[in-house]
Amino acid sequence: MKGIQFDNASQRKTYVGAVYEIGTDAIKKQILSEIDPEAADLHRSGKIHLHDLEAYGKTYNCLTLDLLKGFPFERFEQYSDSRKIMETFNYFRRMIVELANEQSGGMGFANFDEDISRIFKRCSLSPTDYNLITLRENIESFIDWINNARERCGQVSYYVSLNLGLSENDFGRAVSKFVLEYFGNSSPEYIRPNIIFKVKSGINHDPKDPNYDLFQLALSSTSRKMVPTYLLCDSAPNINVDASKIGIMGCRTRVVQNEFGEDTTIGRGNIDYITINLPRIALEIDSMNRDSDTEERIRLFKEAWLETANSVKLSLLDRYNRLSQLDVEDFPCNSAHNLWLGDVQNCRSLNEIFKNGTLSIGFIGLSEAIEILTGKRFYESQETCDVSLDFVRFMRQTVDRFRKENGLNFSLLATSGEYISGRFPDLDAKLFNHPVIEKGFYTNSFHANVDSGLSPFDKIRLEGPFHILCNGGCISYVEFSSAPLTNTLAILDIINVAVKNGVSYLGINFPVDSCLSCGQSGVFDQCPNCGGNKIKRIRRVSGYLEDLEFFTKGKKAEVATRRSNK
Template identity: 60%
Template sequence: MKGIQFDNAAQRKTYVGVVYEAGTRAIKEQVLEALPPEFSRLHNEGWIHIHDLEAYGQTYNCLQMDILRGFPYERFEPYSGFRKITGIFDHFRDLVVKLGNEQSGGIGFPNFDLDLEYLFERLDIEDSAETRQALRDSIEAFVDWCNRSRERCGQTTYYVSLNIGLATGQVGRFVSRALLEYFRESSLDVIKPNIVFKVKDGVNHLPTDRNHDLFRLAVQCTCKKMIPTYLLFDSAANAAYDPLKVGIMGCRTKVVANVFGEDRSIGRGNIDYVTINLPRIALDVDRQHGGRNGAEKVRRFKERWASIAGVVRDILLDRYRRLLDLSPDDFPCNQTYRLWLADLDSGGGLEDVLRHGTFSVGFIGLSEAVEVLLGEKYFATARGREVALDLVRHMRQVVDGYRQQLTMNFTLLASSGEFISGRFPALDRLTFKHPVIQKEYYTNSFHVDVDSGLDPFGKLEVEGPFHALSNGGCISYVEFSSAPIENAEAIEEVIQAGIDHGVNYLGVNFPLDRCLDCEVHGTFDRCPRCEGTRIHRIRRVSGYLEDLQFFTTGKKAEVGRRTPNATLHPRGGC
């Protein structure tokens, strides 16, 4: 098992995992051999990446579960209050395990606090000191389980996202408080699930709001553990949506607009996505038309991108059509608990359900692409910023065209690229020579370079306009030099700046190190107490916290170049 390089940081080297990984690689090869030659060629050469190839035509990607529609209420009727509470969380674990082996991607609870509050009332659970303690214990046990269980394919923890912050009733508020308090006070071994705090004026953001205390608690938790991240409903990117009906995956996938009905996330998911390698297109244009001016190269880039995007559209459609050939019986958890917004066994079959999902055209490496085309960092000049925005506007217009022409939920995704951030430049080095390739990774989506030197507010100002364009999901991060434990105000200022600049989804990153010999926490290469070098390092990758030693090659290279957007001084100020 030594020397195995997995595709993401959540995987571990177990016997079952190695067997699964070997099978996965074989299936991917078989799928690529069977696909139309143009699909396979673009993937193999590195123009695109077809994600989750082993699941091609076998399942969809991710889902924001509607846990209330098919909840087994009758089964709970004879239970005591205590048994009902523990039974709810047994049910949650059961859903995660079954769904985690029925789909390829993440599992979302779009309103974790509100749904638990509803279940308390519907199941007639008394709100007492005893039931509250049982609820707190169950929440803590669920969090522990999310960190310990590597039951998916024998090697991976489940990608679970809990959206909270809007429940204003006593029970719902208690759920959010118990979850945040436990996560904040737990050790660095507790880094899952991803908690998303929904920020909304009139509910929790303003000092006079009923849930403002929970917002402050969330910020304190972020200061210590980087979690929660923040879904900003007063930003321009989200202001039109009902926060009660919208949740997001910790990885950034966003499913809201729907050509077949109500704009909502609950009971909907992403069918799948394909990411386009922007730097490779730029490198090819530069090689063929290097003597032309920047505007002409940008025009040719758009043409080349649109041509590749047309193939990506066809790949997503082919994958979807193959999926429709399956039976509802291939999705027993979804069928039994009615987790989508429509029933799998309805008269219209799978299409009546899965058409509500999204088909995402992703992109990575906007920063490197503009640098190749213009010879400058896009975030450093007004011209660079305008060209970058112009390119993404063009992408969105093309993808919106697919949506209108086909009456399907096509979206533009700002890809995270955990695996492909290293795969793409490795392939590009075989064909091209350029400084952007030599650093061994490409920058996520539309993000500025990780060593940009911009301050937090400058970074959000630059990245903010891209959020409204990337309707399939996106996130902006601010990097701190260390945990801002005594500086919650700095995080609140960053959140407000995100709202002001139109950021849809926001996260805060900083190094989290722990000495395995004496348990000292901080940011260091060598333990300041015992001078030991056995250091447990937690960093964020693709939206989730993971142990740095398990990062992919490309992400390790990126982490090595990350520089803070804000440096925290000893007294906590920026």
Template identity: 30%
Template sequence: MIEKVKKRDGRIINFSKDKVTRAIFLAASEVAKKEGKLPDYSMAESLADEVIGLLNRRFIGQIPNVEDVQDAVVKTLIETGHAKTSEAYILYRAERSRIRNSKTRLMRAIKEITFLDANSADIKRENANIDGNTAMGTMLQYGSAVSKEFCKEFVIKPEHAIAHDKGDIHIHDMDFLNMGTLTCCQIDVSKLFEGGFSTGHGFLREPQDILSYGALAAIAIQSNQNDQHGGQSVPFFDYGLAKGVKKTFKKLYRDNIYKALCIYNDLYETEIKNITNLLKEIEENLNKEISLKIDEDLLNTLKDKLMSNYKLTEKEAQKIQKFAYREAYRETDRKTYQAMEAFIHNLNTMHSRAGAQVPFSSINFGTDISEEGRMISKNLLLSLEKGLGNGETAIFPIVIFKVKEGVNLNPEDPNYDLFKLSCRVSSKRLFPNFSFLDAPFNLKYYKEGRPETEATYMGCRTRVLGNVCGPEIVTGRGNLSFTTINLPRIGINHGMVNKKEYDLDGFFKELDEKINLVIDQLIERFEIQAAKKVKNFPFLMGQGVWMGSDKLSWDDDLREIIKHGTLTLGFIGLAECLKALIGEHHGESKKAQELGIKIVKYMREKMDEASEKYNLNFSLIATPAEGLSGRFTRLDKKLYGQIEGVTDKEYYTNSFHVPVYHKISAFEKISIESPYHEFTNAGHISYIELDGNPSDNLEAFESIVRAMKESGIGYGSINHPVDRDPVCGYNGVIEDTCPACGRKDGQDGIYFERIRRITGYLVGTVDRFNDAKRAEVRDRIKHA
């Protein structure tokens, strides 16, 4: 007789007929429920006896394991004519197995997070913006691990969870899925600041000088970050903060007129109020405003008023005006620099999400040609160039200079000096990156004088501009969610790796299946997001940051307004996909390039079709693969073994990029990658790798930026080594010895800081990267 059974963990326990009976009864109950009948417990007991009889015959003198018992149940149900109950039992068994595996994965993850150091645990370095060794970083990772497993078991469809676990797709930010958060947002700070706003712990009045504008811009980014799982972008930072410069100048101009008048007249303190009223009266009468570029009529009117009101000669009045302007301009410029310096320092020190991260932040600028906007741009760049307190390169915000013919690209353009300065700063600090408003897919939205139509990129490369549901502008919108397809796997399944000839029809058929699966999954996630209410996102929605949210009440759901965001399909490893399919990647042959373009164009067309079908903004992104590049490769290496040029490294190549190890010139790389920017309307980026210090050859650096613009690239950046000796503070390229103080790397246990870029938004010391990205950095060749 069967008395014992072996559990999956090896423990031997008493065999229980009741457990077998109950399992059969539950399966029978499911069938009876569908057929409108009542389940029969006595029948379940009788079938359990049959199962025990089978086990007794099979395991004479042996102890069966749990799987043996379950197999006996299935066999008995089928042989006794209970096929439907057998099917229900198999599904129940699979579901129990899935839950059990989920618990095992969860416990394994928590064990790694708890007991391993970040240096030896890739899970603690999935996000280089989180310090996995800190208490709050560890707590955030606990929550992430639990939430992911909960979503897979209880929230999303099984087919989506299975595809994710198998590595056919990757659902990004799954730990936030059940919370219904949106990914990112492009914040119009000028709209937010008008009249003031609340962070939930008190109301902040409308700022009245540039220092306050800079401080509140950082607070707005931090506050919005707490409502979203992605990043925050200010799409036209120069326009947004220019009003703060103007307010500062007007106040200082008034104060300096008062100071100058004190030289010529014995004035009382109350006189400054009269001067304020005088300036206000002049502005209203002329319908002109005091600014850094003061109108000639306004100056003449003020001169006449000073002469008549304070008994001054014309020469004295002019002296006062010149003194007031010169001092006000100088002080405004100084305060603007301080404001930009504080803004950068704040975003590298303030924390969001329970203190575990600095906010993911990006700012776009460079096209405001007003004197106030230009002052913002200039001082932002100078502050970035100086670095943080000890000269460190700032990691955030990601600074993006918008290049536009007629605005800043050529010597006759009003902001040409800012373009030159941006190249100088980028050659030293890795930032700014460069976006190109003249790229045809960006230019078609551009309307002169309307910065909300200028294409905006988030540091990670996300782009949100086209809109089938409303205005095609950048402000108050963002990505809702995105999911990435494992392109190399489809290439392996239908390529020359496994066959004598590649099967393109089979490839596109499977790609089509995966795209449809992702569209279904994105809609499923959209429904969760759409059911959320304004009160679930008190800053993003409650303060009117997201488009249309200012028209909703606290308990309204978000369906109608989040439609302005994007639902996005991503892809990774085009190079490895092509290699698996035809034996060459797009950096190696024209044939591979043509096929690569065909594949990416096909994905874009499918997303356009989905937009038309569902009236939602489906889009295609060149996935920024920080943590994903290694995950897909590990899974595929286990499934297919090591395939040369495909699974023989620790990572898949980022999106449509030419592999980092492929020898190619900078201009060839730009030429090959530029066509893909047009199809990836949800975001893209191209990098060039330079050796040495590009500050020594700014002409060459600028020529690369111009080549990107001419080739139709939408968003690009130039990578180069940025090293720092934390002892003497030297910044530059450091080999094994600091050129400033002669100290060796690792001397006295102190190593040089080696700052590198791993995606459009993430720059940091290499020790914070996960294993796959470390390997990718190691393999990078320089583009001549």
């Protein structure tokens, strides 16, 4: 469908996709005409971005499922062993399909391995050889399905995140093993689901740990497929939380602290997020204060950000209030399976449920903003590095204040910026002239520029301190020039340095090109095996693996600019 700009790299250009997209655009326009005019103007002008705008007041963003609370154990008890296993995955499939129609974003399994083992235990299933073979087959078929299925009229693939690695019993270990082996050995076209390996000393990190073999399997899979990514349970942001209670949702969303109960990810999600365009604010300050010194420009920058953040807060509250006024019947899958924390089946108002969710204020282009204000990239001197960290700390303190003043779970999100990484500079270019706009994309959250050429360890040390501040979620990437393949030690070294430097969540990236004629993979423009030039290019820029052909304009520009960290 020529001429249609897709917001999301996983969308496909078909007739139904076009109809869906046109409908979405119409709803977005209508919503912008109905909400607070100030927020609508900020969004239209590209100073902020209201994500999933078509869902405004209709649904929340994402959820880590509380899987066990509503699981139909009684029904399962009458099944044969192999049917119990098969029906468990059928149950997951049905839930994913239904849930995808009543929420706008992804869904997470915080402990895919342990939860399955608990279901099996409650269903009196033993880890016999036969049952383990059946489990392997069902897991492989489940992964096939997630990778290939398309939701919403067949347009968008399911954003499912499987967190695993901690379960130490036979079934739990088998789940992690089968997932990692199958995905790790799959062809480059396998890009779903999102798999997150939870690294924890005493369980899997050290050679004497019971799940050390699974960690090795994870490293081996990452070295070929970039998947899994790593949730570092022993790093500063996570060390004080029970590792079984945390998980990554979607590309980086982290929901842990709760004003209304214990710290946990399970049964909770992000309600809504809005991203603030930091380079825009910096460009405005720069254009009006050319002669001021850096300190004064930074002060004005903070002041202007705060003004925007106040508008963003009001918009998040408005969206939250509209959502809370809906009926339980608007969420049939949630009410059937009781997936949220609390009791959605017996609540008086949805506020009792959704208050457990987070309201995130995101940011993009910290590096460009600092470059506009100081003339230097933030990692080029200790001084600009300190200024950047101080600014992110200021954002976090403000978000914490919003949390306290409003009694809701506000959090600071290091936005990935899939669509906005190109939308923001396009709009800024209409108003300003500055070299940082010209490359056609803004850098992800607090990341060093993709062409920084920093060594992997320097990049980790630079970005680590930002992780604890971004309590709504963040990720750091290390970029290799090609697949490290058998060099799992290189990945292990990076993980260890990341744990020490406070990195909460880590991904290893490298380009993967795959020849569509013969299946050869590597990094090439022409296949070294058969000479073919029909090449599929798999890259990760927004937390998920994607096919480069379907990337948004901004992300294509980013990929073209990337340099490896070596």
